Amino acid sequence: MVDLNFLLEAKKPSKQIKDLVETFISPDGVGRRYLFGRNEHSVLLSKLFEIDGFVDDFAESGSLWKGKAVFHGDEVPKDAIMVNCSMSVMPVSASKRIDKLQVFGSFAYHDFLELLPGLVGLPNFIDETCYDFKENIKEWEKLENSLFDDESKEVLRSILKYRLTGDYLYMEQFSFRPKDQYFEDFLNFELNEIFVDAGGFDGDTTEIFCDKNPDYDKVFFFEPDITNLKNAKNRLKDYKKIEYIPLGVSDKHGTLWFNANNGSASSIGDSGNTEINVTTIDKHIQSKVTFIKMDLEGWELKALKGAKRHILEDHPKMAIAVYHHPSDFWKIFNYIFSLRQDYKVFLRHYTEGWSETIMYFEPK
Secondary structure: OOOOOHHHHOOOOOHHHHHHHHHHHOHHHOOOEEEEOOOHHHHHHHHHOOOOEEEOOOOOOOOEEOOEEEEOHHHOOOOOEEEEOOOOOOHHHHHHHHHHHOOOEEEEHHHHHHHOOOOOOOOHHHHHHHHHHHHOHHHHHHHHHHOOOHHHHHHHHHHHHHHHHOOHHHHOOOOOOHHHOOOOOOOOOOOOOEEEEEOOOOOHHHHHHHHHOOOOOEEEEEOOOHHHHHHHHHHOOOOOOEEEEOOEEOOOOEEEEEEOOOHHHOEEEOOOOEEEEEEOHHHHOOOOOOEEEEOOOOOHHHHHHOOHHHHHHHOOEEEEEOOOOOOHHHHHHHHHHHHOOOEEEEEEEOOOOOOOEEEEEEEO
């Protein structure tokens, strides 16, 4: 398990990086400040410093975002000082792209955290992970010891180091591979699989499942967002035996708030912009299920409690997102093992940042 002492020994910014940060925040940085990426981190820095623009190779060049110009990387002047603000998905690739631009200098958002901690606040994923890890280190240790293979344990240690520091160098062994998500080779798919896609989004995961398992028996597709559901039906129009369920899943039947029209990040919660009906997997599905996938933007534990009967009686394979809240890593593991212990547990990660960590439960 990660020793908290590693935080004291973690690599500190070099003198070159310190000098770049000093230049960036000084009058010499005026006219040279660019932020790579458009997210909450770059927004914060744009409020602290007068910047010259955001850099996003996939945006429309010359457009405005948050009142500032957006540039493609090749349009940035060579005397620029650029901050890599990518942390969620592809910070390693972003760093490599910045290197290719050969600007005057660059550093990462993480370096601000080390050098100006009183000015630049910790991102939520770091702040929450530090607190949870210190308060529940025994639970994290139990989780590590329970993981089935060495790769899972290494994944856990690397993710923890990144989530505790924000230093993307701990993530260099990972890559962005969303299409591999939920369908690892160690999952033993059989004939007549019955799949529960909880948080079906636009049908991308169900499409992969159907293609990999063409002899499946049925798919139960839960998606409360009307736009997502419409897109899913169009995407999956050539596939049969899919039941589309316009409901959210939780631990009890009723109504909850939902952040609609937010793409794959649409989420159920105690607040939101739309009220939706929710059900439980146990209540809605009476037949046996063999595979449950959940990515519910932090609502997974609630939904799993609503699938208790199926977990106990059917012993399904499960692929559950655990990255939204740090405590989900061990709380989801603990909940499943409170019901039954005859699972092999794997952990895999599908981005270069803090998002998209999946915990797998494969029946023994």
